[in-house]
Amino acid sequence: MARKRNPQLKLVKPPGKEEQKNSGSRRRRRWLKSTAGTAVIICMMLTGTYLLAANHPYTKAHQVKAYEKTFSESSRYVVFRKGIVRYNRNGVAYIDKQNKERWIQSSQFSNPAADVNENAFAIGDIGGNFIQVFTEKGLKGEIETPLPIEKFSVSNQGIVSVLMKNEMSPQIVTYDAAGNILVENQVTAGSLGYPVGLEMSPDGTVLAVSCLSTSDGTLVTNIIYYNFGEAGKDKKNLEVTSEVCENSVVPELFFMDKEVSVAVGDHSFLLFKGKDVPVKQKEIELNQEIRSVFHTDKYIGFILLNAEKSGFELRLYDKNGKQVLNMQISGDYSNVQMSGNEIILYEGSQICIITATGVVRYKGSLGTEPLVIAPVNELNQYLMMDENELQLIKLGD
Numbered sequence: 001m002a003r004k005r006n007p008q009l010k011l012v013k014p015p016g017k018e019e020q021k022n023s024g025s026r027r028r029r030r031w032l033k034s035t036a037g038t039a040v041i042i043c044m045m046l047t048g049t050y051l052l053a054a055n056h057p058y059t060k061a062h063q064v065k066a067y068e069k070t071f072s073e074s075s076r077y078v079v080f081r082k083g084i085v086r087y088n089r090n091g092v093a094y095i096d097k098q099n100k101e102r103w104i105q106s107s108q109f110s111n112p113a114a115d116v117n118e119n120a121f122a123i124g125d126i127g128g129n130f131i132q133v134f135t136e137k138g139l140k141g142e143i144e145t146p147l148p149i150e151k152f153s154v155s156n157q158g159i160v161s162v163l164m165k166n167e168m169s170p171q172i173v174t175y176d177a178a179g180n181i182l183v184e185n186q187v188t189a190g191s192l193g194y195p196v197g198l199e200m201s202p203d204g205t206v207l208a209v210s211c212l213s214t215s216d217g218t219l220v221t222n223i224i225y226y227n228f229g230e231a232g233k234d235k236k237n238l239e240v241t242s243e244v245c246e247n248s249v250v251p252e253l254f255f256m257d258k259e260v261s262v263a264v265g266d267h268s269f270l271l272f273k274g275k276d277v278p279v280k281q282k283e284i285e286l287n288q289e290i291r292s293v294f295h296t297d298k299y300i301g302f303i304l305l306n307a308e309k310s311g312f313e314l315r316l317y318d319k320n321g322k323q324v325l326n327m328q329i330s331g332d333y334s335n336v337q338m339s340g341n342e343i344i345l346y347e348g349s350q351i352c353i354i355t356a357t358g359v360v361r362y363k364g365s366l367g368t369e370p371l372v373i374a375p376v377n378e379l380n381q382y383l384m385m386d387e388n389e390l391q392l393i394k395l396g397d
Helices: 018-055
Strands: 060-068 075-081 083-088 091-095 099-108 110-117 121-126 130-135 137-146 148-154 160-166 171-175 181-188 194-200 206-215 216-226 239-246 250-253 259-265 268-273 279-285 289-295 299-303 311-319 324-331 335-339 342-348 350-355 360-365 373-377 381-383 387-396
Touching: 060 360, 075 110, 075 381, 083 110, 091 130, 091 387, 099 137, 099 373, 110 148, 121 148, 121 373, 130 148, 148 194, 160 194, 171 194, 171 206, 181 206, 206 250, 206 259, 239 279, 259 289, 299 335, 299 360, 324 350, 335 373, 342 373
Parallel strands: none
Antiparallel strands: 060 387, 075 083, 083 091, 091 099, 110 121, 121 130, 130 137, 148 160, 160 171, 171 181, 194 206, 206 216, 216 239, 250 259, 259 268, 268 279, 289 299, 299 311, 311 324, 335 342, 342 350, 350 360, 373 381, 381 387
């Protein structure tokens, strides 16, 4: 009996090489899309977890570790890179986060002061004639000045500009780390005023100076930028920019990066942009008394005294002068600093940590009076040095 052919059945032709190749490509694309989607989801989850922890308010600050202090003389401290610099009349030491002295350098200072940049810092004897320049590895060079030191500023390369007292003709001399004179600027106090602010650019090519004078009983500040490179070589006294601020004292200058610099007055701040020839972009009026100024490479911050109500006002601006935070704070904090996205305020044993978005992460007592506080790489952990020991502090609930 013959079989009947089913008209619905058809023989399938085996796929050719090209079809097999296309099919494999489609499978790989589907796999890549699936893997990429999973990776994006995991990344979003990790980012969300980090942001949640970074912006979470905490109620406790407890000690994780304590390292007993091994010296007795009163010292001062500044944060530098991943450690803390300890300096006093007898020397300078660099301490890591395990309280180990990476190096120690003996010195003789009467009134030591510090200036810190990203890759170098300097310790100078105010009223004396001696400056030491350091990197993370230790002493880089020493500078001896012919006149008493009033102010100094160090660049990332260890270049140091020094304001020296000389009656009514103060001198500003710029040295390399080995003490060799690079540039001498004679400031005529009678015409420009007396220098009250001094700051080097990170690359050591531009020097900003503010000079205070009186004109018919009115206070006037002259802000001058000097360029030691090509842009200034044909200019008189290397001066590339000048700005006059009437009825204002401008004692503080700083560079946020190689392009942006800021001059802070008693009621406003000026924003300058330009690597070789800084140009004034805008002046932002604050309209309140400035209590403290702080900055990072991204933010300019102020603690302002409230004129009509108690407490203080915290304001934060970006490097374009746009206000990004304005909030009221209670408590009188004489110490304020910013690291990354966190503003750290402290006075006595009281501390307050606020994010750049205005989240109060912690406010309370540490049980001791910190001399310096430095965030560490681990989330919610801080190094704190008091008079007796170095402590590792962690925020928690």
